[in-house]
Amino acid sequence: MDPKEMPDKSLTGIPLRYTIPATFEGGELDDIMLQHFFNTIAEVALSVASRGNSIREVSHD
Numbered sequence: 001m002d003p004k005e006m007p008d009k010s011l012t013g014i015p016l017r018y019t020i021p022a023t024f025e026g027g028e029l030d031d032i033m034l035q036h037f038f039n040t041i042a043e044v045a046l047s048v049a050s051r052g053n054s055i056r057e058v059s060h061d
Contacts, residue, residue, distance in 0.1 A: 026034075
């Protein structure tokens with residue numbers, strides 16, 4: 001890893017381009033869009049998990 005990509009006083013060694021800042025400087029619309037995105041990702045994860053359970057149940061017959 002190039003030392004120039006490392007943040008000052010880095011604890012993890014993860015380059016800055018892969019990290020998210022702890023402070024959010026967006027507006028209310030950005031916050032709503034992020035919440036919608038996270039809710040959608042959660043719904044997809046739950047759907048995939050439940051589909052995996054039903055496939056296992058059917059394949060055991």
